[in-house]
Amino acid sequence: MPNNDRLLSIIRGRCAEAVIRTDDYRGDATVVIRPERLLEIARVLRDDRELAFDLLLDVTCVDYLGQQPRFELVYHFYSTRHRHRLRLKARVPESDPTIDSLVPLWVGANWLERETYDMYGICFRGHPDLRRIYLYEEFEGHPLRKDYPKEKRQPLIGPGSKGTYKPRPPEIPHAHRVEGMLGAELMRVQLGPSHPATHGTVRIVLDLDGETIVNADVEIGYLHRGFEKECESGFYYQAIPYTDRLNYSSAILCNVGYCMAVEKLFGVEVPLRGQFVRVIGGEISRIADHLLCIGATALELNAFTPFLYALEARELAWDLINALCGARVTSNFVRIGGVSADLPEGFAELCQQNFKRILELVADAEGMLLENPVFRARMEGVSIMSPERLIAYGVTGPLLRAAGVDLDLRRAEPYLIYDQLDFDVPLGSQGDNLDRFLVRLTELRQSIRIVEQCLRLIPPGPVDVDDPALRLPPKGRVFNRMEDMINQFKLVTEGPKPPPGEVYFAIESANGELGYYLVSDGTGKPYKCRARTPSFSNTQPLAEMVRGRLLADIVPTFDMINMIGGECDR
């Protein structure tokens, strides 16, 4: 566990007059600063050898309506060298919601700041390209502001809509534009939003010089559905099914991250057996996610047979999830303070049987692909990006590990019972698409190993905490005891009420760091529920990765980024 006191005192020493306050709540080091000094402090955070915060994980805002100043910008940092975290906060007033942009220091801040602008109307001084990212230009207002009503109609939507949609030509912002090599006219091509060779709704606008990509702009937001607004308008427990829809190919991992963040807010830990069950569910999800990625890659590179093998294997993984929680995709499995059900009978045997077949199928798919000259030519040496650049973009997960950076939160900051397990963290050597593919293949096999170990080691005992403040009492008790009946009514109608405070908690999901930032005001509904999703940050470097390469290279690169629309667009 990193030493937050030391960290905070270093920061106070380096920039004393800019820091207003520091605190350390539930293990999260927080620094509140004067907004006008942001750029200067951020530079110290990044460049100081003892601090070395090289990864800007998240930029968001909290709207404290009725307080002065109203908006609080929240930045989350991580240091891959020292493995410590920091939250930086700065308040800006409603009359002038402006703050310096961090794009000069971290390129990855670009999309994050655009999102904050879109949702809260915060202006970032010095941002190269401040446009809306999820919503369209005709949209009125900033939906995550607390005074934006959820049921508000927009000019283009619903009966009696007044505005008209003005179709506009696909545009590439000037800041990113480069001239073609031959000085010839460039050809504008649009890939997507629903293109058969990309799994995920995304529009890529390209300028081509012959077949070479000169400019690229990635447009996301087609699957935006207001995850945060939806979570903020319901009780804590009602957000769990929505987290399923973030990464719909590994829903249990999203459940686990959210529930553990709420538990961190409460300061409770689930019983050991519950932790094992969460790991088992989560790792089976990870297997399913990697299988989809591998299969879809094969499909989009025109290898249809291995795709069928991978999907059959994924079906077997989903059968396990189905037996565990009753649904294949929308698992809604984990609960605040436990899980919805213990392992079913005969689960270990079912796992053994399905894993055997999954491994056979994966070996077949692998056997068809890895020596195939076409597959190799499209993967090998394609879209290499240096680890430093990836980190500057905020990329995490298999994509970063394929570039040789040893960052797996299951190992770097072991949560649940990962410190009691034995598994390998695969790293790549060259960071091209082939390495990314191989890293996923290896991780998949390691996840199977993890589940097998868990099934061997799992202790008997309860899976839920016995605390009526956050977990519903067992049904048998609700029927028979008045007290538990009252607890049931109280918890359902008021929701679990964590103490006021804020936490950030991250897990290693299938695509990288999945973090939740929750702010509680002491009521049953989250004041702010922010998901830092890996697909969002991982999709951002796509434009740079493919620049200067051939049009056909977009497909394998996009596949290996494994953008999950639900997670990217929230």
Add this chain to the structure above:
Amino acid sequence: MATRTVTVQRPAPMDAPQGVVRSGAAVLKGMWIASRHFWRNFWGFVRGKPTVFTVQYPEERLQQPPAFRGMPVLVQMENGKERCVACGLCEWACPTDCITIYPAETDDEIERYPRVFDIDMSRCMFCGLCEEACPEEAIVMSHRVEIAAFSRRGTVWHKEDLLVPLRELETTRFPHIRRTYESPAAE
């Protein structure tokens, strides 16, 4: 415990001239793998034990595990009435607000009952939070999933449509939810 970092083994580069030979071998290997799958499935078909993964719905149906969450339904007791007491907890718990209940009273032993109990199946996401909230085990997730309708209005299911006899549920979902009764935390 021991977690290790390993560097993934990249296959040898496909340079000429060995690459050409290996490419040829790879094509043969691919054909070998695919034909193995073919013969496996063919043999299964001949023996009458299909190994093909596809299920010919609706003629063929999968056997679902007890945990399976289909559409939420109301438990119908032996006397033909619903078990629900219209307490409204499921309505509270539902994240999508798709349940509508109007309570009423009778002279029966259970005095309260829902005069109206509607679920809008086009909004329901089969999450099961209503089942978890219900203090009477009156709304449960059945194994039924067929909710297609010809109109939007048809997706709203009323109380009469939602009632499912206890007997059917006892063999499907109840074994799963009743497992939690004996959780060690219970007395």
